[in-house]
Amino acid sequence: MPPQPHAAVLQFTQLLSATRRGARLARLLTVEQLVQWGWPRDSERVEAAEVVVAELAANAVVHGRLPGRGFRLGLMLLPDSRLRIEVTDPRGDRLPAACPVADEDGRGLVIVDALTDGWGVLPYPPSGKTVWAEVSPARGRA
Numbered sequence: 001m002p003p004q005p006h007a008a009v010l011q012f013t014q015l016l017s018a019t020r021r022g023a024r025l026a027r028l029l030t031v032e033q034l035v036q037w038g039w040p041r042d043s044e045r046v047e048a049a050e051v052v053v054a055e056l057a058a059n060a061v062v063h064g065r066l067p068g069r070g071f072r073l074g075l076m077l078l079p080d081s082r083l084r085i086e087v088t089d090p091r092g093d094r095l096p097a098a099c100p101v102a103d104e105d106g107r108g109l110v111i112v113d114a115l116t117d118g119w120g121v122l123p124y125p126p127s128g129k130t131v132w133a134e135v136s137p138a139r140g141r142a
């Protein structure tokens with residue numbers, strides 16, 4: 001079998017409504033899942049993952065929403081213990097634009113950038129996209 005780029009040891013996926021409540025649920029489910037996977041509840045890495053999911057889910061709901069469609073949260077614990085977060089929304093025609101300008105807009109992705117080892121966007125055929133971000137377990141050991 002060829003090597004899989006993101007072979008997950010453990011994974012979680014949940015379809016959520018594209019609402020403020022759905023975004024909130026994404027954040028809460030992330031914390032509970034990480035605790036279940038053994039990440040300490042009050043650790044910097046759980047807090048980082050929580051903030052990143054909150055920002056990406058808010059973006060899916062605000063910028064990536066299509067009427068009648070939800071968004072999908074994916075969490076993957078990778079073999080090297082990094083956490084891969086994936087938030088998929090139906091608007092492949094609109095993409096995140098991380099703007100380094102000190103503006104009111106664009107702060108969410110600046111925060112995501114600061115809290116992760118990296119993030120990016122992949123097409124989600126036929127017409128959606130996945131915004132992914134990876135949180136290192138070395139991000140705070142407490």
Ligand SMILES: Nc1ncnc2c1ncn2[C@@H]1O[C@H](COP(=O)(O)OP(=O)(O)O)[C@@H](O)[C@H]1O
Nearest residue numbers: 059060063064094095096097105106107108109
């Ligand atoms: N999931 C998304 N779908 C479409 N556009 C997005 C998405 N996420 C971010 N964007 C675009 O990137 C910009 C920057 O996002 P962000 O840094 O979170 O700032 P904000 O959400 O406050 O505008 C947004 O204003 C939006 O134009």
Ligand SMILES: [Mg+2]
Nearest residue numbers: 055058059108
């Ligand atoms: Mg945002």
